[in-house]
Amino acid sequence: MRRICLTLPTDRPCAPAIDGIAREAAHGARAFGVEVHVLVLDSASAAARAEHRAVVENLAPAPGVVVHHLDEQAQRVLLRDLAATAAPTDADRLLELLLPAGVSYGACTDRAFLVAETLGCASVHRRDSDSGYQEHAGETVFPIRQELAFLDAAASEAAERVSARRLRPDTRDRQVALVGGSFIGEMSVDLDGIRQRDPAAYERILTLTVPDDYPALWRATLATESFRGGGTTPFTGDRTTLTSVPPTRVDMCNIALSRAVYTRVPLPPARDTVGSDYFLLHVVHDAALPGVLHNRHIVNHHTSDRRTDEAFLAYQVRLAKYFLAVPRLHAIHTALAAAGPDLLDGDGRVRTAAVADQVRLSAADPRPGDAHRLDTLDAVLRELGGRWADAADLLAARRDLLLAEARTDMADFAFLLDAWPALIRAARARATVSAR
Known part of the structure; x- marks a missing residue:
């Protein structure tokens, strides 16, 4: 029986989301005859974890559904074991990257990838x-x-069953590596207050999401599409497109990846950086791997904890780090896309070393021009005033650290890429032992 992992990483109270994902798992198991492993990776407060544990314990049993609720201590025990097996002399550094003290959008999903391997899941x-x-x-x-x-x-x-096909003929023999949709509802990042207060300031900030060397027309289009998701039109019926899925058309709250992808390339473990978890979606696109884009969009909403002043300031730091990462990420993906067939091995799968080489080059590039991105952000935030000006003060105080982390985050990612094949082997071996 095919096993899959349906995962929910969280660092906030989210009992309704856990209940919802359990219902989705039961639907998947019932409709497709698969075994669905629901994986809640819980980094929330002690009170929230207790609430989540109670929800999990009170879920009605469903055929074909197995629920795992792992707090950070349980995750740490597993990851320490995998890291010690994969790279004994570097185990501490690997553990710090995979389970850092702080928010990492990439690391929480990397943990899901590794746990899924220990469970013998295919996706x-x-x-x-x-x-x-x-x-x-x-x-x-x-x-x-x-x-x-x-x-x-x-x-x-898949071409026989989708609504539309936009795929290169030379990729028709490959397997579908990614299936994804987007979201409707509130913006995926906390920028809507700026859009409502000052549309011009909003547009200036959005240009920071686009590489500096993009043509003006492309910059305007990409900036307009950023963080908007699937629009506002509710679902009325299924539409599916077989294509090389553009990363801007899907969201990480609504994504499925084959193990053929994530066992080759992890996500950047950068702390406090929104968008870092989209790296793998770009790699799938760079490699021209087939995907299916659908319109079963998730409903996005902002929980109350995101509306506090503390959360607001933390999010502005995460956005700033993303803006600084954009030029480096763009250079990596440009190089990967240009590699063409050299990006893939003989089985049509992404070569880990090819990605690691480009990430290492990015880490070595000082990119002194990155500072102007912070200058632009500072000017816009100060013009807006209020708590945006407070955010500008915070970013100014951390300016040198932010610029340095733009490079060290890439160096950390290169290190993780080098260790990833051994981590996957360790996780897979654990699954083999458990299956005996």
Whole structure:
């Protein structure tokens, strides 16, 4: 029986999300005859963890569904074991990258990838704690229905079942590596207050999400599309497109990846950096691996903890770090896309070393021009005043650290890439032992 991992990383109270993902798991197991391992990776407060544990313990049993609730201590025990097996002399550094003291969008998903391997799963399906599901015609609109219908299918076979096809002919013999949708509802990042207060300031900030060397027309288009998700139109019926999925058209709260992808390349473990978890979506696109884009969009909402002044300031730091990462990430993906067939091995899978080489080059590049991105952000925030000016003061105080971390984050990622194959082997060996 095919096993899959439906994961929910969280660092906030999210009992309704856990209940929702359990219902989605039951639907997937029932409709497709798979074994769904629900994986809640819990980094929330002690009170929230207790609430989550109670929700998990009170879930109604469902055929084909196994629920795992791992707090950080349980995760640390497993990761320490995997790291010690994979790289005994570097185990402490690996553990720090995979389970850092702080928020890492990439690391929490990397942990899901590794746990999924220990469970013998063929794919990882990710949701977020601040999202829910649409309803249509009396039924819940679960993305897992499209994910299980297409993931790992041959592109030539999937082409017979999708609504539209926009795929290069030379990729039709490859398997579908990614299935994803987006979200409707509130913006995925905390910028809507700026958009409502000063649309011009909002546009200036959005240009920081686009590489400096993009043509003006492309810059304007990409800036307009950033963080907007699937729009506002509710689901009325399924639409699916077989394509090389553009990363801007999907969201990490609504994504499924084949193990053929994530066992080759992890996500950047950078701390406090929004968007770092989209790296793998770009790699799939760079390699021209087939994907299916669907319209079963998640409903995004902002939980109350994100509206506090403390959370606001923390988020502005995460955005600033993303803006600084954009030029480096762009250079990496440009090089990977230009590599063409050299990016893939003989089996049509991404070569880990090819990605690691480009990340290392990025880490070695001082990129002194990155400072102007902080200058632009500082000017806009100070013009807005209020708590945005407070954010400008915080970023100014951390300026040198932020610029330095733009390089060290890439060096850490290169280190993780080098160790990733051994970590995957260690996780896979653990699954083999458990299956005996």
